[in-house]
Amino acid sequence: MTADLALIWPELILTIGGLITLMLGTFLGDRQVGIYQLSALLTLAAAAAAVVALFGVETTVFSGTLSVDGFGGFAKLLIYTASFVCILIAPRFFSGGMRAEYPTLIVFAALGMGIMASARDLMTLYVGLELNSLAAYVLASFMRTDERSTEAGLKYFVLGALASGMLLYGISLLYGFTGTTDFAGIAKSMGGELNIGLIFGIVFVLAGLGFKVSAVPFHMWTPDVYEGAPTPVTTFFASAPKVAAVALMTRVVIDAMGPAVGAWQQIIIFLALASIILGAVGAIGQKNIKRLLAYSSINNVGFMLIGLAAGTQQGVEGVLTYLLVYVVTTLGAFLVVLQLRDAEGNQIESIPALAGLSQRRPGLAAAMAVFMFSLAGIPPLFGFWPKYLVFEAAVNANLVPLAVAGIVASVIGAFYYIAIIKMMYFDDKSDTEIPAGGGAIVEDAVITASALWLSVIGYLFIPVLAVLSASAAAVLF
């Protein structure tokens, strides 16, 4: 038992650090932004360092309920980094309204997400998922006096509870028909004949998880929650939990349901294509940039699921690379949205207000153009590469029709991405002034770094990425 504790340092650090942050906020008061923010950032950095220190370890702890491996490590690093950035950008957004709960909740959410990414048992899976979700519900309604924010929180909570119900029902079916909650044990039973109970279990578990990754048809909450939640929280929702949920889904599908390919593959293919197409079509009419990015995230999850549908190691490598590039792009795009403020400092979310942005803020518009082209997957921007990898995996797994359908649907998605660029570059200036936001050096630095990385520079990192994602994906096979 004590030996096991040495292997879950990241989780322990997050737990203790989260509690310390909570205490600091309680005793020093919400005014001491610098202190509790620093505490949360240090916690996340230390946890990330612990993950790096555990690199190469591949084992399970606590009687096989939690795994310590490269796959979880890869996901955790991404989750912690995204959480780190989301804490970093918050004080400027909330200005006077920053409270210590924000970094605390994000740290606890990160803890839950880490557990999701490492779960090897249906019970640990559920504990991690709920730890993350509960923190997320509160975060969504963080601006408690704002009607949209509270509405987002409530909506997220109700629909999230519904999804948890479905997931739990699926879990109970899987447990009932296999007699175990352990992934390896379930996989063993899946190897034999599939009875109707198991199939229902698979369907319900995937439906519950589909809600978490916001795959169509379980995506309805996404645009509303993304729009209503405060922008830093939306940034968080679009990045870290997406990584955790996709990683979790990958592990469940490959590890627990691996042998029953025929049963889950068609579900994943349906989710993938529906997400790509609906994510693209739904985005076209949007007038709010956060809603648009919500549809874009649905669309991108669809592409990740194509890699998962392949069910091969190559596919999982594609998914992991996709997650990394997606997180960088999403963080960058939301940081740009965060910088859009009118003269009074009010957040601008309407897309028509972006008109002529390239003349007011050329640097910001250029960065946004990079993010949009990258999300659309147009080479030479780096967003092309993960799309290539998932399509390659699908083709090599003999899913050519899926790849063709997916890639053709990606052209629909390109339409609204380039429509944003048209707005910024081709249209005349809108009436809304967007003055340069002073003093946001951190935000500018993150935007610049991610935009540069997503331009051609990213290609130089392919060999490193390939090694990392291959070693992470190899764990599952």
Add this chain to the structure above:
Amino acid sequence: MSGFPILSLMLAVPLVGAIACLFVGDKMSRFVALGATLATFVLGCILWANFDIGGAQWQFTERADLFGRFQWALGIDGMALMLIMLSVFLMPLCILASWDAIKSRVGLYMAMFLIMEVVMIGVFMAQDLLLFYIFFEAGLIPMYFIIGIWGGANRKYAAFKFFLYTLLGSVLMLIAMIVMIAEAGTTDIPTLLNYDFPAGMQTWLWLAFFASLAVKMPMWPVHTWLPDAHVQAPTAGSMILAGVLLKLGAYGFLRFMMPMFPDASAQLMWLVFGLSMVAVVYTSLVALVQSDMKKLIAYSSVAHMAIVTAGLFAFNQQGIEGALIIMLSHGVVSAALFFCVGVIYDRLHTREIDRYGGLAVNMPAYALFFMLFTMASIGLPGTSGFVGEFLSLLGIYEASSVVAFVCTTGIILGAAYMLYLYRRVVFGELTKDDVKAMPDLNAREWTIMVPLAAVALWMGVYPESFLAPMRGDVTTVVARLAPAKPAGDAHLAAGKPKPAAAQGETAHGSAHAGGAK
């Protein structure tokens, strides 16, 4: 020169120039862009001078394992060399052509043009399939900006149409490339050129490539983006679009589809011939009734490109060489014609043909150059157009006399619409006051016209300079296609060797057809 990475340098110079243009301000950026394009042109000349005709197929090769899964592999053969020369030759002229016409956001404009140059020559240099695709697709981005920001009234629609149309085609090619890489286990283009894909697979791969390249060409019926893009693009945008971007499609046919999928190419020859025949006649007729000068030239481009595709799929030396010369000739001549339109557009700000007339009186130098390029477009002997059209029709005739017959009508129609355009714009009474006030060419416009005219004549009088580097490559492709080549209906019989003057006797008939315009 061996060992010195001249190809990478040619990509780096405009790229550095592009980044510089974004930061040096509007006035300086013009000079930076001109300097960068001229430097690239000089490098191109050095490249041509050092190219060993008849030497190794791939020269100046560079290889660096930068990306893990695929390589930074560059190298050129004769075809690529000529198309690179075309690009680097047109680029400084495009910059000069936009010197005064572009007034807003000049730095961004120049940067986009330089990026365009990097991408275009990158396409011709790439020796790795994925690298090729990246360059090929990357061209969409700068062109989207060029049309969308500096274009005409309906520029946004045209930019969207251009982007989405070409993207939709290209993505299918990407899937085909993934299949090819999985099948052959390499992304190296020279290796793939000699890999025999299973016949059944070839058909699908061919169709996927065709979806992309036919849009780029553009072939009828997927050509409709081109007139919109041309009409809305700024003058230099049209020059580069017609001059080089349209050649990417034909280059793809010749570099990928024909040598990599010879069986499918032979099997689907009828499709290409059919579409080409329709395109030649249909788009020529459409061109005849246009009232917008740029649209007219855009439709004539589609017709010319159709002769290129027909020539390529003739599967013989003359047809392919002719197609290549048409590509080069059309690159120079159509760019020049778009510039001719741009010259008068800058003065009167309309492209309506009816608004002009009688320009020969007050703009004699302009009328002279416009005449030269009109003739070159028609294919008058002595100009570049003649050589290409004659050779390709000769090749097509060997493959199918029906196709040759239909394609030749396109040349007659071409003469009709070009001369009709010329008559309405340049001849006639000089009645309109604003037209009377138009001054003749200025020094800058002379600087652009003279090199274009010189090259059009050079190619017409001594095409061997351009044919020689490509001959070996065409022979390689023809040899690769030979096993799959269907029998033509020409039934050529070698005549008895007669002393002197007997050369080309067998092709006498079609020589008249080509010359009788």
